[in-house]
Amino acid sequence: MSSEIVLVGYGLVRVGEYWNKDVVSIGVEAAARALEMAGNPSVGGVYIGSALSSTLGIQGNVAVHVADELGLGDCVTETVSSGGASSGLAILNGIHQLMSGEADYVLVGGVEKISDSLPSDVMEAVLIDLDRRVMKYSGLTEAGLAAILTRLYIDKYGVDKEKVTALSVLDHENGVYNPYAMFRRAVSLEMAMSAPIVADPLTIFDVAPYGDGAAFVVLTTKDKAVEAGIDYVELFGYGVSRNRVPVNYRDDLLSFDATSRAASVALDMAGLDLSDIDSLQIFDSFSITGVLALEGLGVSPHGSGADDVSSGKFNKGNKPAVNLMGGLKARGNPIGATGLYQVSEAMMLIRDVGVKYVLVHMMSGFDDNVVVFVLGGGGHA
Amino acid sequence: MPEITEWRDRIWRYRLIGTKCKSCGSTYYPPRNGKCFRCGGETEEVELPRRGKLLSYTIVYQAPTLYKHSSPYIVGYIELSNGTRLFAMLTDIEPGEVRVGMELEATLRRLYTYGDSGHIVYGVKFRPVVE
Numbered sequence: 001m002s003s004e005i006v007l008v009g010y011g012l013v014r015v016g017e018y019w020n021k022d023v024v025s026i027g028v029e030a031a032a033r034a035l036e037m038a039g040n041p042s043v044g045g046v047y048i049g050s051a052l053s054s055t056l057g058i059q060g061n062v063a064v065h066v067a068d069e070l071g072l073g074d075c076v077t078e079t080v081s082s083g084g085a086s087s088g089l090a091i092l093n094g095i096h097q098l099m100s101g102e103a104d105y106v107l108v109g110g111v112e113k114i115s116d117s118l119p120s121d122v123m124e125a126v127l128i129d130l131d132r133r134v135m136k137y138s139g140l141t142e143a144g145l146a147a148i149l150t151r152l153y154i155d156k157y158g159v160d161k162e163k164v165t166a167l168s169v170l171d172h173e174n175g176v177y178n179p180y181a182m183f184r185r186a187v188s189l190e191m192a193m194s195a196p197i198v199a200d201p202l203t204i205f206d207v208a209p210y211g212d213g214a215a216f217v218v219l220t221t222k223d224k225a226v227e228a229g230i231d232y233v234e235l236f237g238y239g240v241s242r243n244r245v246p247v248n249y250r251d252d253l254l255s256f257d258a259t260s261r262a263a264s265v266a267l268d269m270a271g272l273d274l275s276d277i278d279s280l281q282i283f284d285s286f287s288i289t290g291v292l293a294l295e296g297l298g299v300s301p302h303g304s305g306a307d308d309v310s311s312g313k314f315n316k317g318n319k320p321a322v323n324l325m326g327g328l329k330a331r332g333n334p335i336g337a338t339g340l341y342q343v344s345e346a347m348m349l350i351r352d353v354g355v356k357y358v359l360v361h362m363m364s365g366f367d368d369n370v371v372v373f374v375l376g377g378g379g380h381a
Numbered sequence: 382m383p384e385i386t387e388w389r390d391r392i393w394r395y396r397l398i399g400t401k402c403k404s405c406g407s408t409y410y411p412p413r414n415g416k417c418f419r420c421g422g423e424t425e426e427v428e429l430p431r432r433g434k435l436l437s438y439t440i441v442y443q444a445p446t447l448y449k450h451s452s453p454y455i456v457g458y459i460e461l462s463n464g465t466r467l468f469a470m471l472t473d474i475e476p477g478e479v480r481v482g483m484e485l486e487a488t489l490r491r492l493y494t495y496g497d498s499g500h501i502v503y504g505v506k507f508r509p510v511v512e
């Protein structure tokens with residue numbers, strides 16, 4: 001990367017239900033923590049990803065409101081919305097402003113408030129990110145589409161459904177160690193398989209739970225971080241891609257091509273191979289989308305992702321280990337903020353656990369809009 | 382007025398009209414009038430065959446508001462006889478009778494009713510072919 005981008009602070013609230021706080025309040029809480037860790041620098045931009053704040057009528061122009069309540073001076077203030085890719089695009093906007101030389105520090109974040117709306121309204125707000133006409137006239141839901149993919153996968157590769165659901169079990173096993181996770185308890189495969197059905201054959205354990213959340217990171221350049229004497233984690237590469245064919249028109253629903261392209265661009269930029277990556281943070285909005293992401297990233301051949309997960313290939317201690325902080329299933333899925341949880345968790349893994357290279361994958365819908373980051377290294381002042 | 386969108390989409394929804402690429406022959410349903418997603422060619426509207434087979438399906442238990450009254454219901458991923466793939470609700474069949482690979486045909490049915498206006502929206506569902 002031309003100018004070296006680094007991450008110098010993160011701030012999160014635990015994913016959950018905040019009945020007595022609004023979206024701006026949880027955003028300010030997380031943002032203030034990130035800024036404090038970064039030494040309270042003056043930021044030239046505030047970019048906030050939020051998938052549903054406007055759609056659900058929760059709060060428009062969230063970035064402006066968060067910046068106001070933080071008491072920031074003049075800066076670029078922008079709210080970004082692209083489902084589960086919202087956080088990634090907010091980060092990219094921040095990177096671009098830093099690389100242009102217009103700012104020395106930027107604040108990037110993601111916020112989502114789920115618990116202020118009825119579950120059915122949230123479901124409808126999520127599914128119109130896909131082709132409105134398809135979803136509305138067929139009665140298909142996002143979980144329903146994931147269920148159709150799961151059945152295609154099981155039939156095509158002759159895999160037991162248990163092996164797909166094994167990813168949710170892995171998430172819960174790892175989520176126990178994440179203080180910001182919505183659910184911090186392990187579950188058995190038997191419990192996951194026999195839970196209530198959302199869309200056959202998916203149970204509630206195949207579907208990542210939506211939750212309220214806010215996660216922020218402060219970005220700057222390596223030079224500035226060294227000059228200021230603050231700890232940093234390096235952003236070695238990033239990649240962005242769209243699938244280019246809407247999910248309802250695809251020839252192969254099981255091939256996450258945008259995930260493949262975004263990862264390969266990010267790894268190229270970082271000068272790394274996939275085999276160098278120690279830990280993967282994948283966007284497993286459903287157990288099947290997580291499995292297909294693993295195959296798209298290339299750590300499992302097509303048709304082997306579920307086998308690999310269920311045989312323990314990606315468990316803690318292995319390389320690469322997957323979703324060491326609980327993934328979307330255990331940490332929770334505050335949609336537009338989820339990507340910034342993934343990135344903040346990557347910072348924790350690098351700083352506190354000593355993981356060398358982490359690849360973070362996030363996407364809207366089903367491989368629709370994908371952003372991948374490669375993080376690692378870092379240093380102390 | 383959400384009903385405006387249903388009205389605008391009515392012709393293709395009733396008659397199973399899609400689009401076909403003039404260069405590579407790829408077909409799309411619902412119709413998309415821009416460039417072909419696969420080759421970038423120009424597209425034109427075509428009426429699609431009404432028979433196909435089931436590739437995959439789900440039974441939806443957690444339904445959106447408009448379909449609450451019909452839950453649980455079956456949504457199929459269907460390949461029409463010319464290769465077009467689409468998502469549509471299955472009808473005249475019980476969940477236990479659904480089999481991947483089964484022959485289906487399109488039929489015009491009521492999809493949902495708007496609560497306030499009482500406006501009924503019709504569209505295509507698929508039912509098993511009885512020879």
Ligand SMILES: [Zn+2]
Pocket residue numbers: 402403404405406407417418419420421422
């Ligand atoms: Zn074409």
